[in-house]
Amino acid sequence: MENEPAPPVGTATPPRKPLIGPAYRAFIWDLLRRKNARNYLEVGVRDGGTIVNATCPTIGVDPNFAFRISPIGKKRALHLFQMTSDEFFRDYDPKAILGAPVDFAFLDGLHQFEYLLRDFINTERCCNRNSVILLDDCLPVNIEMTERTHTRATRVDVEIKDFWTGDVWKVVSILRKYRPDLRITPVDVQPTGSILVSNLNPDSSVLYDRYFEILDEFANLELTEAAFDAYWTLNAPVAAQTILNGFDFSLFLRA
Numbered sequence: 001m002e003n004e005p006a007p008p009v010g011t012a013t014p015p016r017k018p019l020i021g022p023a024y025r026a027f028i029w030d031l032l033r034r035k036n037a038r039n040y041l042e043v044g045v046r047d048g049g050t051i052v053n054a055t056c057p058t059i060g061v062d063p064n065f066a067f068r069i070s071p072i073g074k075k076r077a078l079h080l081f082q083m084t085s086d087e088f089f090r091d092y093d094p095k096a097i098l099g100a101p102v103d104f105a106f107l108d109g110l111h112q113f114e115y116l117l118r119d120f121i122n123t124e125r126c127c128n129r130n131s132v133i134l135l136d137d138c139l140p141v142n143i144e145m146t147e148r149t150h151t152r153a154t155r156v157d158v159e160i161k162d163f164w165t166g167d168v169w170k171v172v173s174i175l176r177k178y179r180p181d182l183r184i185t186p187v188d189v190q191p192t193g194s195i196l197v198s199n200l201n202p203d204s205s206v207l208y209d210r211y212f213e214i215l216d217e218f219a220n221l222e223l224t225e226a227a228f229d230a231y232w233t234l235n236a237p238v239a240a241q242t243i244l245n246g247f248d249f250s251l252f253l254r255a
């Protein structure tokens with residue numbers, strides 16, 4: 001298009017990090033099975049491509065569902081909320097809907113860090129210690145895709161210009177700094193990694209109490225190449241299969 005901004009001529013293609021694990025959906029379906037999850041919450045559902053294969057009672061939240069097939073699959077119960085996650089958590093209680101704490105949550109809504117941070121805070125409150133929360137898109141494979149607004153026209157690595165992680169990577173750094181009590185396990189799923197968060201504490205109010213301080217601290221942070229490398233070193237992904245093979249911590253500890 002004539003008037004669309006384009007990358008400056010001669011801009012070097014940004015380096016890419018390798019992610020060689022399975023597709024994130026396959027990992028989620030396997031984990032739901034291995035954990036024998038009693039229920040599932042997905043924030044950001046779009047066409048239901050992931051939610052469709054969850055077989056336990058499920059809640060899906062998205063302001064714009066775009067289903068092309070029925071998302072019900074083999075589930076006994078599916079509760080859909082066509083609204084933002086902020087509205088959902090303000091107006092509904094997932095524990096009341098499911099009749100139990102949330103066992104497994106996949107947070108894949110708006111890719112701006114303050115949204116994911118709120119989704120995490122709101123979700124953890126509805127979990128128990130042994131639930132797991134999976135954060136999507138927290139291992140951006142290049143710096144370009146961490147832009148806060150997805151702008152395909154200015155991306156240099158055009159082959160992956162449709163991938164957009166936004167700046168949700170900041171939530172991992174926030175959790176590492178403010179919630180050292182959590183277990184944080186980066187997973188090598190494609191296309192842009194996931195972060196498995198466990199050892200949850202639904203009574204923790206640290207993130208809620210310090211929410212605005214955290215926003216001020218992280219809002220203007222941008223990844224330089226050195227910071228990007230350091231983030232990947234700190235969050236070196238674990239093979240999905242390793243996690244699936246050794247997945248026991250949520251099965252045996254009762255809250």
Ligand SMILES: C[S@@+](CC[C@H](N)C(=O)[O-])C[C@H]1O[C@@H](n2cnc3c(N)ncnc32)[C@H](O)[C@@H]1O
Pocket residue numbers: 042043044045046047048049050051061062063064065083084085086108109110115
């Ligand atoms: C990457 S897609 C989700 C893909 C889906 N999880 C899957 O695995 O197929 C992101 C979705 O987040 C939704 N979304 C955007 N803003 C949101 C918000 N504030 N709360 C919840 N979902 C939101 C979008 O409508 C979009 O469907």
